[in-house]
Amino acid sequence: MRRLLLAVATALLALLATAPSAAAGGWAVTSIDAFDAPTPGESVAVTFTILQHGQTPVDLEDGTVSIEVVAGSGTVERFVATSLATTGRYTSSVTFPAGTSTWRVHQGGFGTQELGTVDVAGASSSAAASASDRPPSSPALLRYGLPAVVVALALFVAADVTGMRRRRTAVA
Numbered sequence: 001m002r003r004l005l006l007a008v009a010t011a012l013l014a015l016l017a018t019a020p021s022a023a024a025g026g027w028a029v030t031s032i033d034a035f036d037a038p039t040p041g042e043s044v045a046v047t048f049t050i051l052q053h054g055q056t057p058v059d060l061e062d063g064t065v066s067i068e069v070v071a072g073s074g075t076v077e078r079f080v081a082t083s084l085a086t087t088g089r090y091t092s093s094v095t096f097p098a099g100t101s102t103w104r105v106h107q108g109g110f111g112t113q114e115l116g117t118v119d120v121a122g123a124s125s126s127a128a129a130s131a132s133d134r135p136p137s138s139p140a141l142l143r144y145g146l147p148a149v150v151v152a153l154a155l156f157v158a159a160d161v162t163g164m165r166r167r168r169t170a171v172a
Contacts, residue, residue: 002160009157028110029054040098040120047084047091050107057088064108065090069118071097078106096120 033047046067052058065081081092094103096118103115 006157006160009153009160026110028052028058028107028113030105030107030113030115032105032115038094038096038118038120041095043093043095045091046094047089048081048105049088050090050105050110051088052110057086058110059083059087060108060110064106066106067092067094067115068104068106068112069094069096070102070104072099072101073097081105 028050030048030050033049035046036044038044050058050060050065060083062083063080065083067079067081069077069079071077075097077095079092079094081090083090096103098120100117100119100121102117104112105115106112
């Protein structure tokens with residue numbers, strides 16, 4: 001039974017150890033620059049940066065980057081972004097409806113990042129306020145959680161192997 005447990009733990013450890021390399025390169029973070037308070041139905045220029053792994057500016061194919069606004073009524077509007085001269089920098093002319101809307105950015109092959117909410121009725125709110133509404137990102141789980149699980153399993157296997165050696169020595 002112990003050998004089976006050791007084999008399963010080792011296989012799981014090997015599987016988890018190779019998972020981060022398979023997921024490498026698969027996430028990016030978008031940071032929105034401060035922008036003018038939106039007026040209902042009028043477009044506002046939103047400029048932002050996309051960083052692969054939160055560090056390296058990345059250029060994405062034209063037409064794959066956009067901002068999507070979901071009004072409180074459920075109406076969805078998408079605004080295509082254009083790249084700027086600086087690597088990883090984009091701009092989009094976005095129109096927010098009256099009331100509270102949620103918004104997100106489509107980062108090409110890196111998927112979608114939620115940007116929180118924008119309350120157009122409270123025109124004094126800024127982009128910084130909506131940025132604080134962002135949910136935690138799953139890449140942090142991969143970055144910190146997965147290695148912690150791998151280390152815990154490695155310690156378990158090491159303790160189990162050491163215990164088996166001690167028992168064999170004591171029996172002999």
